[in-house]
Amino acid sequence: MTTIPFFPYSDLFEKDRENLLGLIDSVCSKGAYIMQQELRDFEINLARFINAKYVYGVANGTDAIIIGLKAVRISQGDEVIIPSHTYIATAAAIHLVGSVPVLAECGSDHMLDVNDIEHRINSNTKAIMPVQINGRTCDMDKIQVLADKYNLLVLEDAAQGLGSKYKGRYAGTLGSFGTFSFYPAKLLGCFGDGGAIVTNDDELAGKISLLRDHGRDDSGDVVAWGYNSRLDNLQAAILDYKLKAYPMDIERRRYIASCYQRGLGDIKQLDLPPAPGSNDDYFDVYQNYELEADSRDDLRSFLEQNGIKTIIQWAGTPVHQFSQLGFSCELPLTDHFFKRCLMLPMNTSVSDEEIKYIIKKVRNFYEYS
Ligand SMILES: *Cc1c(COP(=O)(O)O)cnc(C)c1O
Numbered sequence: 001m002t003t004i005p006f007f008p009y010s011d012l013f014e015k016d017r018e019n020l021l022g023l024i025d026s027v028c029s030k031g032a033y034i035m036q037q038e039l040r041d042f043e044i045n046l047a048r049f050i051n052a053k054y055v056y057g058v059a060n061g062t063d064a065i066i067i068g069l070k071a072v073r074i075s076q077g078d079e080v081i082i083p084s085h086t087y088i089a090t091a092a093a094i095h096l097v098g099s100v101p102v103l104a105e106c107g108s109d110h111m112l113d114v115n116d117i118e119h120r121i122n123s124n125t126k127a128i129m130p131v132q133i134n135g136r137t138c139d140m141d142k143i144q145v146l147a148d149k150y151n152l153l154v155l156e157d158a159a160q161g162l163g164s165k166y167k168g169r170y171a172g173t174l175g176s177f178g179t180f181s182f183y184p185a186k187l188l189g190c191f192g193d194g195g196a197i198v199t200n201d202d203e204l205a206g207k208i209s210l211l212r213d214h215g216r217d218d219s220g221d222v223v224a225w226g227y228n229s230r231l232d233n234l235q236a237a238i239l240d241y242k243l244k245a246y247p248m249d250i251e252r253r254r255y256i257a258s259c260y261q262r263g264l265g266d267i268k269q270l271d272l273p274p275a276p277g278s279n280d281d282y283f284d285v286y287q288n289y290e291l292e293a294d295s296r297d298d299l300r301s302f303l304e305q306n307g308i309k310t311i312i313q314w315a316g317t318p319v320h321q322f323s324q325l326g327f328s329c330e331l332p333l334t335d336h337f338f339k340r341c342l343m344l345p346m347n348t349s350v351s352d353e354e355i356k357y358i359i360k361k362v363r364n365f366y367e368y369s
Contacts, residue, residue, distance in 0.1 A: 004345055004354050006309040007185045011349040020238065027237045035213065035230055038237035043196075045243055050162070050170035052178075052198045054205035057231025058212050061159040061181025061195035065093035065129075067229060068177040068197050071207040072153055074099050078126040080155070083112035084320040084334045086131040090157045091319045099126070103320045105333040109274060110134060110290060110341075113333065114142040121146070127153040132161030132171040134273065135187060135253070135287035140166045140174050159195075162187045163250050165283035172198040177208070182231075182239055185347075187253075187287050188246055190235040249348050253286040256346055256355055260289055263359030267366050269294035271340075288313070289346035296340050302365045308358055311343045 013020060027038060039057050047055040058064045074080060078099040082090050083106060091101035102120050107113035112130045128147055130138035140154075147154045154175035158164075161171030162180050172178030180186075182194030197212075199205050207224075210217065215226030231239075254276040261275040271292040276284060290313060293299050300310050318334050320327045344358060363369070 002307040002354075002357060004308050004350065004358065006311050006343070006345055007347055008349045009184060012184060012189060013191070015349070019241070023237055023241055024234065027234050032233050034233055036233040038233050038240060039231055042231075042236040042240035042243070045240055046196065047198070049243060049246070050172055050198065052170070052173045053200040053202075054198065054208075056197050056205075056208050056212055057236055058195045058197060059229040059231065060193040061157075061179055061183065061186075062089040062093055063212075063227065063229040064159075064179035064181070064195040064197045065090065065157060066096055067208055067211045067227065068155060068179055068199075069093060069097045069099070070211055071204050072127070072155065072176055074126055074153075077124055079122070079124045080127045080129050081117055081120050081125065082129045082157070082319075083131055083133075084318040084331050085110065085112075085313075085337065086133065086157065086319060087159070087314060088319060088322065089159070090129065090131055091325075094129075095325075100124070101319070103327065103329055103331060105331050106318070106337045107333075109136070109139075110337070111136060111138040112143075114139050114146075116333075117143070117146055121150050121152070125150065125152060127155050129155045129157055130175075132156060132158040132164060133287075134290050135160055135164050135285035136274070136282060137161060137164050137166035137171050137174065158198075159183075160186065160287040161285070163246065163283075163285045167281050173200060176201060177204060182235065187249070187285060188239060188242060190239050190242075192232070192235060194231050194235045194239065196231065250285045252348050253346060254284070256350065257284070257286045257289060259352075259355050260291075260344065260359065263356075264291075264362055267363070267368055269366050270362075286346055288343045290341055290343045292337065292340040293342050294340070296342050299362070299365050300342060303358075303361055306361045308361060309345065312338075313341060313343055 043055040076098040084103040085106040094101040105113040105116040156175045156178035158171040158178045159181035177199040180196045182190040215224035
């Protein structure tokens with residue numbers, strides 16, 4: 001029987017085994033493990049790719065947010081507005097620097113609902129942190145208007161947004177700082193944990209560079225308190241290598257999204273994510289293909305029986321439903337969304353044949369010919 005995994009982890013390596021082994025050999029035989037040339041090269045190349053002034057590789061995408069928050073001095077008692085439709089890491093980073101994550105609704109585009117921000121702003125609010133989820137950016141102009149009106153920072157969790165653009169500007173460069181994750185299943189994945197922080201601000205860049213490496217400056221002097229949160233040189237080498245092919249990966253993901261759009265767009269029981277090219281303000285890179293479906297759980301079982309693995313994002317739990325973490329707010333739009341959302345396979349390994357098969361099975365389920 002056909003089996004289509006949701007994300008084929010071993011393919012990351014197997015697809016390009018020889019070259020990757022050569023790369024690992026060359027880095028390890030030099031003994032270049034921490035803060036070496038490969039990391040500097042990757043930081044420069046990534047900065048060039050997204051048109052940013054500074055990129056710093058860090059240990060993971062969660063640390064990237066923590067370090068960014070520390071650098072902009074978000075601390076005890078401050079509030080930061082984020083969507084509930086995000087990974088727990090966004091909220092955890094805010095909590096772990098002593099401040100309060102304030103959760104807002106999910107909009108019809110699946111992003112932070114820009115109409116649900118203003119009434120959550122009070123005298124403790126310091127920042128809005130849009131999450132560039134599923135490889136798409138939020139409506140950043142509307143968010144910036146609110147930030148200007150109330151003198152707030154805009155900080156981007158762009159863990160899922162590498163390469164996506166809003167009005168021609170790259171995710172990660174749309175606020176004071178932006179963060180990326182290189183977790184294996186992310187758009188640009190390494191063979192373990194990895195992350196980066198991006199900024200165009202000289203002063204912030206200086207702080208970030210100290211914070212990620214024990215507060216040490218270029219001469220090795222300790223001039224501030226810092227973390228040990230560096231992107232491994234070996235992971236940086238792998239990422240720098242994969243970055244060269246990344247524009248092709250983006251094209252492939254956009255192509256797959258256009259196939260899903262063409263194949264499923266007429267099904268009344270589905271709400272698909274915005275199609276590539278459907279709005280000139282957005283360039284989406286489809287970290288995920290997240291749709292909304294009537295009879296979602298039955299559709300999911302039917303696809304499973306036909307060998308197609310799907311996922312409900314965050315294992316089906318948006319942040320505000322984690323009552324053990326003390327959340328008690330009501331977000332009915334987000335609750336409704338989480339009864340209907342489903343992610344179909346979206347990665348650079350899934351073949352054209354497999355996409356056709358997935359479309360056929362979804363059509364069968366809803367009895368569309
Ligand atoms: C993956 C992810 C993170 C965390 O990144 P890690 O590298 O796993 O620490 C944060 N926010 C979002 C939206 C993510 O998808």
